[in-house]
Amino acid sequence: MTIKKRYLRIAHILFIALLLIQLLPDQATYPVYTSLLVKFAVGTEIVVLIASALIKKEESLALLVDIAGFLFILLGVWSLVTAKYNYLNPQLFPAPGKIIHQFVVDRDKIWTNVKSSLLTIIKGFVLATAVAVPLGLFIGWSARVGSAATYITKFFSSIPPIVYIPYGIALLPTFKSVSVFVIFLATFWPVFAGTMSGVLGVDKKIIDSAKVLNVGKIETLFKVILPASLQQIFLGCNQGLSVSFILLTSAEMIAAKDGMGYYVKYYSDFGDYTRTITGLLVIGFVVIGVTFLFNKLQNQLLRWKH
């Protein structure tokens, strides 16, 4: 990449525009923490500059820089309509600096809630995958049961898992276990269905290949059928994961005592919309982060496909 391609980007102009906007006098009647916003913007710009020097692939760099550019536009416009000109109701639309300030103040509390949410997701998700994949392999492999199982799976996976929450509350001792249970169901069916369809779709030639090499039955299942179905399994996992987040935050908003859904619901009940928006943004970042890591894992395990 040429120097020009690396550093001559519109995002840097947007960054300077954002700084210039911050020079305007504040008209809001509440503390808007302009200096904190400037620090955040400068921090982001530094990250972008370091990345510009290090990233090798042009597309990845362009993507990162564009996202930063979008962020600078958002923060600029946001501070104009709030802190600078006070167009919007300050109660419902706090200035960006105030959100950042809130995040800094609440960071321990937020971290505790994020941890609680993540732990619940991981428990339900891992448990469901650990059961669904071997079960799907075994049942999909014995093809005759396979077709009946497909219909049964279709029935159960068509029930939106959120409707299990009231029953789960009656059934299980703690609200945490209800969340894990619901996430388990939300993940189990798509992963199970994905595994089965993966197994049923394995090319007969691959199985023949394993047969002529005298690969044992169990070894065939885990060393041949499993990798051959992996893409479909991941399809199910991705579906389970995205539904899990929806479910978890919903469940936390209903009756939990911690978690990110609880954080958002709790403070919006008190009309503290600064914290509500902070919570929303954190949830967004957590979901993106987890999805990103999961995709990395998927690409790593499926790297043999092109």
Place this chain on the structure above:
Amino acid sequence: MTTNKIEIKDLTVNYIENKRSFNALNNVSFGVADGEFVSVIGASGCGKSTLLSVLEGLYAPAGGTVQIDGKELHGTGTERGVVFQHYSLFPWMTTKKNIEFGIKQARKDVKRSDRSKIADEYLTKVGLSGFGSKYPSQLSGGMQQRAAIARALAMDTEILLMDEPFSAIDPKNRVILQELLLKLWEGDGSEPRKTVVFVTHDIDEAILLSDKIVVLTAHPGTVNEVVNVPFDRPRRRDELVRTDEYSKFRNRLLSLLYNDIAERIGGDEVVL
């Protein structure tokens, strides 16, 4: 009478497709001597691949027997190396891992550390040194078949079964692969040659490689004729194809295939 390495006797195979059973092979008999290279040719649908499935142990015959070293064949076994047209290799293993896996399955006595060495050795033999860490999807079709041959050879089996291994390869690379296989199979005389059953629909391929050609007739597949290939080894394609004997022999094989097809479709104009 010497006993053959592979003895096929009155083999009858019924194939079930869409719940209807049809007769794919009928009373097929021929033998393959130890160290002999035998090709099976015939029009598509003549059951030549079915025949090989039976030898691979993937398909059970309805009648007749297949004997290897005088013992009746039951199921698959790693004393037979197999190269398919597609998917001989597992796509999730690197080329080298595929070969090591084959060695592990076929040669239980080989230590793990030696597997890597043997795999490298055979990768070099088929001209793939440096490609061991690539996945099959990163290789061309021809290279994939090289790797499949490397695995089959690294398994060090006495019998090699090849099911149209070069049919999906472009003509230029097909010629290269045929010559590679010929060179590897003929060897330098230090080791006994492997017994090969090679299925193809390419007459020139069959002549170049084989000691003996089994011509099958379709619907149901029966042996039309077993023809010995009258050319000395080592064979050189460029010299061989220019001789009159070659064209004569080739025409004879063609007519064996032709007549059969002409009779079946009831016309005289047949395009192969």
